[in-house]
Amino acid sequence: MLSVMATGHTDPRRRERIIDATLDLIAEEGIANVSHRRIATRAGVPLGSMTYHFGGLEELLREAFGRFAERIVALFDSYLAAPNDRERARDAVTDLIHELSEDDQRYLVLTQELYTLAARQPAYRELTKEWMRRSRVHLERHFDPDTARQLDALIEGMTLHRALTPEPHDRALTREAVTRITTRDPAQR
Amino acid sequence: MLSVMATGHTDPRRRERIIDATLDLIAEEGIANVSHRRIATRAGVPLGSMTYHFGGLEELLREAFGRFAERIVALFDSYLAAPNDRERARDAVTDLIHELSEDDQRYLVLTQELYTLAARQPAYRELTKEWMRRSRVHLERHFDPDTARQLDALIEGMTLHRALTPEPHDRALTREAVTRITTRDPAQR
DNA sequence: CTTCAGAGCGTACGATCGTACGCATGCCGA
DNA sequence: TCGGCATGCGTACGATCGTACGCTCTGAAG
Numbered sequence: 142m143l144s145v146m147a148t149g150h151t152d153p154r155r156r157e158r159i160i161d162a163t164l165d166l167i168a169e170e171g172i173a174n175v176s177h178r179r180i181a182t183r184a185g186v187p188l189g190s191m192t193y194h195f196g197g198l199e200e201l202l203r204e205a206f207g208r209f210a211e212r213i214v215a216l217f218d219s220y221l222a223a224p225n226d227r228e229r230a231r232d233a234v235t236d237l238i239h240e241l242s243e244d245d246q247r248y249l250v251l252t253q254e255l256y257t258l259a260a261r262q263p264a265y266r267e268l269t270k271e272w273m274r275r276s277r278v279h280l281e282r283h284f285d286p287d288t289a290r291q292l293d294a295l296i297e298g299m300t301l302h303r304a305l306t307p308e309p310h311d312r313a314l315t316r317e318a319v320t321r322i323t324t325r326d327p328a329q330r
Numbered sequence: 331m332l333s334v335m336a337t338g339h340t341d342p343r344r345r346e347r348i349i350d351a352t353l354d355l356i357a358e359e360g361i362a363n364v365s366h367r368r369i370a371t372r373a374g375v376p377l378g379s380m381t382y383h384f385g386g387l388e389e390l391l392r393e394a395f396g397r398f399a400e401r402i403v404a405l406f407d408s409y410l411a412a413p414n415d416r417e418r419a420r421d422a423v424t425d426l427i428h429e430l431s432e433d434d435q436r437y438l439v440l441t442q443e444l445y446t447l448a449a450r451q452p453a454y455r456e457l458t459k460e461w462m463r464r465s466r467v468h469l470e471r472h473f474d475p476d477t478a479r480q481l482d483a484l485i486e487g488m489t490l491h492r493a494l495t496p497e498p499h500d501r502a503l504t505r506e507a508v509t510r511i512t513t514r515d516p517a518q519r
Numbered sequence: 520c521t522t523c524a525g526a527g528c529g530t531a532c533g534a535t536c537g538t539a540c541g542c543a544t545g546c547c548g549a
Numbered sequence: 550t551c552g553g554c555a556t557g558c559g560t561a562c563g564a565t566c567g568t569a570c571g572c573t574c575t576g577a578a579g
Contacts, residue, residue: 155557171446171447171450172362173361173362176535176536176537177536177537177538178535178536178537186558187557187558187559188558188559188560189557189558189559189560190557190558191537191538192537192538192539192558193556193557193558194557197537197538198536198537198538246449246450249445249449250446250449250450253442253445253446253449254446256438256442256490256494257360257439257442257443257446258360259494260435260438260439260442260493260494261360261435261439266494269494270494270495270496273491273494273495287503287506290491290499290503291488291499291503291506291507291510293487293491294484294487294488294490294491294499294507295483295484295487295507295511296487297486297487297490297491298482298483298484298485298486298487298488298490299480299483299487301445301483301486301487302462302479302482302483302486304449305445305448305449305455305458305459305462306459306462307459310479310480310483314476314479314480317476317480318480318483318484318511321480321510321511321513321514322484322507322510322511323510324510325510344527365565365566365567366566366567366568367565367566367567375528376527376528376529377528377529377530378527378528378529378530379527379528380567380568381528381567381568381569382526382527382528383527386567386568387567387568
């Protein structure tokens with residue numbers, strides 16, 4: 142062999158780069174179109190690395206989505222931990238919805254793929270449950286538990302609709318929805 | 331060949347059975363795990379039928395999801411066309427959310443797979459946009475357009491959370507959320 | 520009864536897949 | 550300096566895939 146061949150001991154970032162490449166590929170091509178070979182090419186690592194660093198494709202996917210969930214939870218934390226009163230919490234939720242549905246559809250796609258897996262496999266369902274639990278903890282600092290659950294569902298739905306719909310809700314409408322869902326015993330019209 | 335071989339002209343339900351088998355398979359195994367062969371086995375048709383009746387796997391999937399979307403739209407219609415006043419509309423929406431997230435996760439899984447495709451491919455996005463448009467038409471018979479959009483998003487989010495969460499919202503909580511989101515200018519607490 | 524057009528499918532091809540295994544490589548102790 | 554060993558990867562195997570093509574068979578026309 143004339144090229145580099147084995148490198149001996151090295152590079153703890155190999156795993157990270159593989160995981161990142163996996164998430165990128167899933168976002169761009171869908172889980173149906175990822176393979177060891179395509180991930181390896183994308184990450185710039187040899188095919189053999191795949192089964193060396195990860196027990197198999199399934200294990201790699203679990204780890205990749207685990208990483209994704211961690212990042213999302215961190216994002217939720219960063220938005221929802223800060224506000225100290227109810228009005229600011231509503232603002233933060235509004236911001237979060239717009240952040241999640243903005244720009245490319247990376248977040249949307251990865252979330253959808255995760256939910257799809259969650260609907261069928263308990264391991265993935267744990268990821269999403271933990272995610273929902275964490276965000277509810279934040280919301281419950283400002284709202285009662287029932288309201289928190291309703292608001293959590295609204296965040297989900299508005300994020301999705303904003304991303305899939307030609308004319309997404311503008312900020313004022315989002316804010317209005319957040320206000321409505323977090324307000325009890327309203328006088329009906 | 332000793333078995334049946336070709337059957338000559340026949341059976342217009344071949345296509346239907348293939349499409350149904352496709353949806354069943356996707357619901358059970360995920361889009362990543364469907365193939366011409368597995369669909370054929372499931373539908374009880376020969377492999378050759380696949381490329382005979384459909385231009386290819388992609389075309390089959392589009393048609394299958396088209397059929398799914400039609401059925402869902404019909405379900406939305408059946409729930410949302412009936413009510414004649416605002417209160418009954420709220421009840422109907424509540425019923426719809428519970429219907430969609432009940433029992434098996436067939437609806438959840440297929441919807442997630444469709445949204446995932448919609449996020450990446452315009453053809454599928456049209457399907458979902460049409461679906462959203464149709465449901466909004468119903469909702470707008472009872473609520474103003476902005477409210478209809480917010481309610482539509484809430485339906486989405488609550489359906490998902492009910493299906494994925496260990497203790498789904500009970501009916502009273504769902505109804506409360508529907509009431510809140512459809513009530514304007516509430517007095518804040 | 521004979522013919523034949525076209526509906527429908529059996530089958531085979533090339534591509535791609537996941538995975539395992541043996542070998543190349545560089546580091547460390549002596 | 551040199552041996553041994555753990556790290557890391559090149560490669561090959563068997564399975565599975567989508568698809569195209571030519572053959573079989575049916576029903577209708579005559």
